[in-house]
Amino acid sequence: MTEPLDRIDVKILRLLQKDGRLTNAELAEKVAISPATCHRRTQRLFRDGYLAGVRALVDPAKVDLGTLVMVGVVLDRSTPDSFADFEAAAAKLNCVLDCHLVAGDFDYFLKIRVGGMADFNRIHGSQLIALPGVRQTRTFFVMKEVVDNRPLDF
Secondary structure (H helix, E strand, O other), rough: OOOOOOOOHHHHHHHHOOOOOOOHHHHHHHOOHHHHHHHHHHHHHHHHHOOOOOOOOOHHHOOOOOOEEEEEEEEEOOOOOHHHHHHHHHHOOOOOEEEEOOOOOOOEEEEEOOOOOOOHHHHHHHHOOOOOOEEEEEEEEEEOOOOOOOOOOO
8 A cells, every 4th residue: 555645755756757866865955854764765656656767868869769750550440459469569669669549530659769761661661560450550750849758747
């Protein structure tokens, strides 16, 4: 059973979301608690699932993945099995950063990072249209990333 969050827990979450590189000592100082208490609270936030992980944000352009592509996918059937098969296969593709089941004109939206249009064309022809149950895809090349990966506002 998880404990409810208090104001210190919320402050820890906000600070770590803003800068996951904070040391325990720095975090403790910013929330005005002892390092030992801060460590216990942070570990509880991980254990209770409030913190799912910590990772560095890599600049996609620096690793030749500067092109962001959104792909709308329509499946040929809307059954639990067809959704499960598609999801399992999409989750295995390294180029897929996000895969979301959506309501509306598409069944899924995929967020994909590639080196450029030629790279996407290769992936589209060899991997995306080969995913189970894909009837149609619609591709959107992102021209400008206005807001990406904004911290949660709570």
